[in-house]
Amino acid sequence: xxxxxxxxxxxxxxxxxxxxxxxxxxxxxxxxxxxxxxxxxxxxxxxxxxxxxxxxxxxxxxxxxxxxxxxxxxxxxxxxxxxxxxxxxxxxxxxxxxxxxxxxxxxxxxxxxxxxxxxxxxxxxxxxxxxxxxxxxxxxxxxxxxxxxxxxxxxxxxxxxxxxxxxxxxxxxxxxxxxxxxxxxxxxxxxxxxxxxxxxxxxxxxxxxxxxxxxxxxxxxxxxxxxxxxxxxxxxxx
Amino acid sequence: xxxxxxxxxxxxxxxxxxxxxxxxxxxxxxxxxxxxxxxxxxxxxxxxxxxxxxxxxxxxxxxxxxxxxxxxxxxxxxxxxxxxxxxxxxxxxxxxxxxxxxxxxxxxxxxxxxxxxxxxxxxxxxxxxxxxxxxxxxxxxxxxxxxxxxxxxxxxxxxxxxxxxxxxxxxxxxxxxxxxxxxxxxxxxxxxxxxxxxxxxxxxxxxxxxxxxxxxxxxxxxxxxxxxxxxxxxxxxxxxxxxxxxxxxxxxxxxxxxxxxxxxxxxxxxxxxxxxxxxxxxxxxxxxxxxxxxxxxxxxxxxxxxxxxxxxxxxxxxxxxxxxxxxxxxxxxxxxxxxx
Numbered sequence: 158x159x160x161x162x163x164x165x166x167x168x169x170x171x172x173x174x175x176x177x178x179x180x181x182x183x184x185x186x187x188x189x190x191x192x193x194x195x196x197x198x199x200x201x202x203x204x205x206x207x208x209x210x211x212x213x214x215x216x217x218x219x220x221x222x223x224x225x226x227x228x229x230x231x232x233x234x235x236x237x238x239x240x241x242x243x244x245x246x247x248x249x250x251x252x253x254x255x256x257x258x259x260x261x262x263x264x265x266x267x268x269x270x271x272x273x274x275x276x277x278x279x280x281x282x283x284x285x286x287x288x289x290x291x292x293x294x295x296x297x298x299x300x301x302x303x304x305x306x307x308x309x310x311x312x313x314x315x316x317x318x319x320x321x322x323x324x325x326x327x328x329x330x331x332x333x334x335x336x337x338x339x340x341x342x343x344x345x346x347x348x349x350x351x352x353x354x355x356x357x358x359x360x361x362x363x364x365x366x367x368x369x370x371x372x373x374x375x376x377x378x379x380x381x382x383x384x385x386x387x388x389x390x391x392x393x394x395x
Numbered sequence: 396x397x398x399x400x401x402x403x404x405x406x407x408x409x410x411x412x413x414x415x416x417x418x419x420x421x422x423x424x425x426x427x428x429x430x431x432x433x434x435x436x437x438x439x440x441x442x443x444x445x446x447x448x449x450x451x452x453x454x455x456x457x458x459x460x461x462x463x464x465x466x467x468x469x470x471x472x473x474x475x476x477x478x479x480x481x482x483x484x485x486x487x488x489x490x491x492x493x494x495x496x497x498x499x500x501x502x503x504x505x506x507x508x509x510x511x512x513x514x515x516x517x518x519x520x521x522x523x524x525x526x527x528x529x530x531x532x533x534x535x536x537x538x539x540x541x542x543x544x545x546x547x548x549x550x551x552x553x554x555x556x557x558x559x560x561x562x563x564x565x566x567x568x569x570x571x572x573x574x575x576x577x578x579x580x581x582x583x584x585x586x587x588x589x590x591x592x593x594x595x596x597x598x599x600x601x602x603x604x605x606x607x608x609x610x611x612x613x614x615x616x617x618x619x620x621x622x623x624x625x626x627x628x629x630x631x632x633x634x635x636x637x638x639x640x641x642x643x644x645x646x647x648x649x650x651x652x653x654x655x656x657x658x659x660x661x662x663x664x665x666x667x668x669x670x671x672x673x674x675x676x677x678x679x680x681x682x683x684x685x686x687x688x689x690x691x692x693x694x695x696x697x698x699x700x701x702x703x704x705x706x707x708x709x710x711x712x713x714x715x716x717x718x719x720x721x722x723x724x725x726x727x728x729x730x731x732x733x734x735x
Contacts, residue, residue, distance in 0.1 A: 221693075225691060265687045273683055318689045319687070323583045326689050
């Protein structure tokens with residue numbers, strides 16, 4: 158992980174924690190006691206929304222990508238999950254759909270390799286449909302605010318490449334996608350605010366997460382998947 | 396008491412006389428002044444879509460130098476008026492500034508003596524932009540207040556029957572050229588960039604000279620452009636940039652360059668009156684065959700025929716996700732409130 162991305166992650170976590178009252182360390186003892194009780198025992202958690210970002214470098218199986226674009230770029234994505242099945246306070250099972258965007262820009266060259274002034278770009282828009290399993294036993298039964306999630310499904314990545322003002326090609330690369338996620342529920346830090354959020358907006362829990370994922374998107378089209386990538390972000394259960 | 400009453404009556408009648416006189420004067424003043432209305436209908440050769448005719452009317456160096464004609468309508472001219480005097484300055488509806496031999500607050504411009512009442516249209520050269528007196532200014536964007544006075548005798552009249560004001564501004568100073576113009580090589584989107592100039596600049600125009608073909612060695616010649624001078628008529632306007640933008644992309648193919656051809660490029664600044672300055676330093680752009688990412692990658696890639704469908708599907712997925720999220724949140728909020 159490069160220092161730049163580490164900086165982004167640290168800044169994001171700090172901002173999120175600050176917004177949720179993390180600095181109020183003095184109230185932590187009380188908070189633990191309050192959080193131990195279910196926020197709303199009768200409140201089902203049917204939906205989840207995740208907003209994530211992270212560096213993304215497609216495994217294009219060539220040397221041109223690094224030469225032209227120089228490496229990763231920021232992938233911004235969103236995912237919405239519906240979890241109709243639930244085993245008490247142990248896990249939820251459902252499906253989710255996500256969409257994201259990432260773009261790369263570099264300098265085009267001539268056929269003999271001389272650098273020109275013109276830009277060339279590659280844009281990716283991954284879309285996926287996933288089966289989602291969330292293990293909620295730790296926070297619900299043991300008061301440990303960690304949720305682990307597994308995802309598996311189909312990835313469909315729209316890609317487009319242009320040089321100057323001319324589009325050079327576009328296509329859709331299908332593949333499989335997997336992900337594992339560890340999430341820290343933020344209710345722990347400010348239970349009153351979490352309860353108010355539930356009362357006013359129906360949001361049961363908010364969480365910070367870190368996700369590892371992989372995609373085999375490619376097929377006969379441009380390989381734009383990645384064997385291993387990561388993202389971090391903010392999520393909500395409601 | 397009896398002696399007082401006649402005096403009181405006399406005083407009252409005197410007061411009434413003064414009052415009625417004052418009212419008469421006030422009535423004259425209100426009726427006699429500020430009744431003219433003046434409308435600028437058109438300025439010769441002006442494209443009103445880029446420079447609308449709104450007050451204050453802004454005139455450019457080109458309109459001054461070319462003595463462009465104005466199309467004016469003046470309405471509300473009192474019957475019996477024999478002259479419409481044009482003055483510039485401050486307070487020119489008053490007698491003193493016009494007649495003063497020591498003050499230069501008001502300057503006489505010209506008179507119109509042939510017109511109909513109560514409304515007249517002046518066009519066909521009766522009034523030109525330089526007639527309004529602002530073309531001799533040397534400052535950038537100078538405001539000039541024009542008074543149009545209706546009177547019964549030309550220029551020397553001390554009393555006027557009606558007047559109107561026309562707010563104008565003259566921008567006869569072209570902006571300085573931008574600096575540091577750089578070109579490059581490419582094909583369909585070659586960047587040309589520059590450092591902007593200061594002043595009332597509202598855009599830039601990028602000109603190219605005549606093409607130097609690759610058969611001539613491809614080296615860039617000036618192609619008719621000269622830095623520090625106005626673009627020649629032979630120059631081609633290749634692109635425009637609005638506001639303070641400092642770069643444009645040129646499509647060299649549409650400018651007629653073949654692979655290997657070069658052309659000189661220069662940039663001029665334009666101000667809000669659309670005065671064009673002189674050319675900046677000249678740079679060179681060359682058309683080359685570019686090889687982007689897919690070209691450098693090589694190989695055969697299936698560009699799926701389902702792309703348009705995938706685009707639509709992507710949009711639909713995004714919209715569906717957003718919709719589901721809102722529905723879910725709405726259901727949850729409603730449920731939360733009903734529980735409370």
